[in-house]
Each structure stands twice: as structure tokens, then as C-alpha cells.
Amino acid sequence: MDADLHKLVDERDGVFKVVVSLPEDAWHKFSSELLWAEALEDGTMRVLNTPFFAKGLSYGDVISIKVESDGIFFNSVVSSGGHSTYRLILNESIDDAIFKGRWNDLAELGCIYESFLLGVAYMYAIDVPPSVDVIKVYSLLEAGENDEIWDFDEGNCAG
Template identity: 35%
Template sequence: MAKVRFRLDRSEDGWPPADSEGLWAEPLGNGRYRLDNTPWFVRGSSADDVVSAVADEDGVLWFSQTLEFGGRQTIRVIPRSDGPLSGDSRAVLDAFSPLNVTGESLGEQLKIVALDLGPDVDVAAVKQLCIQGKTERWWHYEEGNVTPEWLGL
């Protein structure tokens, strides 16, 4: 496996809390890599996407462009500490699990959950739950990498 780094654009309020993010990837040859994990902060890429990367003078592989969409989507959810879930990342994962959505929590320091939506997921049900949770103050969410289907709902 190789680590492909993505440069991140930070907002004025300092989000995301890093200048770059490294994603594990399977080398495919000729500067091509298949992403192997769900990004925390990268926008426009998800697991299973095939990307190109170029090594810098230190040998660090930097993302260049997406070559093939892998069929997965990424949603990031931050549970509200002042809401019914009391900031519990595990509760977010539990809420989405019945919809066949997997994900991973970044931990207690940054309470963020990266959700991975596979191609067989009911996108409408997931989006409905995202909106419901936002409306009922369970969480905030953002679209890290979504399809036109998601956007059309």
C-alpha cells in the first residue's frame, strides 16, 4: 500500500484542522492508485476511486487528479454536543448502520464521523436521515463526495 496525500483548502476559521490528508491506496502502476479508505477532510474523492499521484522531491505522493469514480460516496457527520446524541460518534454510526452505511469515527479529539456509502446503499434514505438529524439537532453534516443522484434528491 502507498499513502497518497491531498492538499486541503482551509477556511478562515481554520477548518479542516490540517493542510493535507493522506489516504491509503493500492498502487496500480503508471502513477495510478486505487484509494483504500474513506477520507476525513478531502472533498471530491472516496474509497475505490482511481487517482493519479506524482512524487515530490522527498518521495511523497501528491494527488494529481481523479481518473475513475469508484462508485462510493462520502458524507461527514459531526454530532452536536448540545443535541440529543451529546456528541456521541458511536451513536452516529449506530443511526446509519441499519441503512447499510459503514463509517469510522476520528475519535474523541475531533468528533467527526466519515460515512462510506457503497453503490448498493439507498441514497434517498441516507440523505433523509442526514436532513432529519440536522433538523432535530443531532448533528451537522457535509457532503464530501456525492453523486448527481444525491444532489437531485
């Protein structure tokens, strides 16, 4: 492992934080997002979590990086891992039981999510594995939006 890369490694099993720069005019006002990734033998990295804000990236994608003194920075996608990414923000008036009822349909298809509190509303980064029918997922996300359960956005569609 490169010496510069080695000092940036997280102590948890060779997992790294990769900085992904975000557009300056983005609605969320974040300038960057940190993604977990593992180093591959050819100098690339594999993304190990679902992005909340970065467009064009998904879990499992192989990426090229730039190692600098202040971090590891995303450069480009080398190859898709086949996963798709959607993001949704729960309507503030929707309680957890209603969300879980709607989420169950997506979970049954094989989707998983990561979440965090963004201001007063929860935001979810949805991972759609390659084996899942992305058209069915999109339809369910659209239905939830039409029913004012959430707003959603496509981060990356691999299919």
C-alpha cells in the first residue's frame, strides 16, 4: 500500500474515506460528501456505502481516486457495480409507522437504505441491487411521492 494512502486508512479493516466534491449550487449546501471505500490491487477503490448527495455513484462502483495530503479524493467511475441509487426525504408530517408501511414494499424487492436527520426531516439513501427490478422500485418511489409521503430524487440508475 502506498505510504500516503496508508496514513489515511481507517483502522477498521482497510476501509478508507473518500471525499466526493459536490456542486457549489446544490440545494443541500454541502460542499462534499464522504464515502467509505476499499482499496483494490490495481489502485482503484470500491464504494462501500450508498451516497446521499453525490450523483452518478452507487454502492459497489469501482472508482479512480487522487491521493493528496489532506485526503483521498474521488476522480471518476471506472466501472459500475450494477447498483442504482435513489434518495428520498420524508414529509415532516409523516410518522414512522406510515413510512415503514410504504418502505416494506421496497424492502421486499431487496432495497436497503441508510438514513440521517437533515434539519427536521429524515433523508434516506436507497440502494437498489442489480438483481432488483429498478422500474418497480421507481414506480413505488413515485407512488410515495404522489401520496405526499416523501420527495425522491434519482442519484444514479445503473439499469
